[in-house]
Amino acid sequence: RKEVEQDPGPFNVPEGATVAFNCTYSNSASQSFFWYRQDCRKEPKLLMSVYSSGNEDGRFTAQLNRASQYISLLIRDSKLSDSATYLCVAPRYNQGGKLIFGQGTELSVKP
């Protein structure tokens, strides 16, 4: 099992749609997680941090389910500008701040 595994995608949705991505992780000791956004091989940019059960920022909601070891990202009212690859990220426990990056889920929002 991969340490961080994401929905393969791509997700093709119309503007205004709600879309959800799931991510599973294998290390039950992980305490915090991150969602990054990456546009077309540009640098990954931090979208949200998830420290407890969940976090909400405008149209974006991240939820953490420790019992089932998965994190989700919900995007409401999708915009064309949301088209990107979304990376699920977990820390490597007690390894000096190293992070494990998922392969990413591609989202394409169409007019």
Added chain:
Amino acid sequence: NAGVTQTPKFQVLKTGQSMTLQCAQDMNHNSMYWYRQDPGMGLRLIYYSASEGTTDKGEVPNGYNVSRLNKREFSLRLESAAPSQTSVYFCASSLNPGDSNQPQHFGDGTRLSIL
């Protein structure tokens, strides 16, 4: 606030040439990282520096060396470039290696092609 700055942004090398990728951060972060990203693959850690004066290998260190010049700067060197090292290279930094809650902040990458 520049964040993480990488130079150069693009580079083309011939097989066997050497070069150094530069990275500097102005956020007073302790830890710095070098990744490569290839098409269809996720980010892979090459080397990292948990704090000034220390460096450690990541997942794919072969063919690379690093230097943590000071707290701000972390360079990546290719001694004898090979076509397999054609990739996009990202430098990142984070505040505190002992705190698993710290995200990493990325530079905008160096696109390296080796012919």
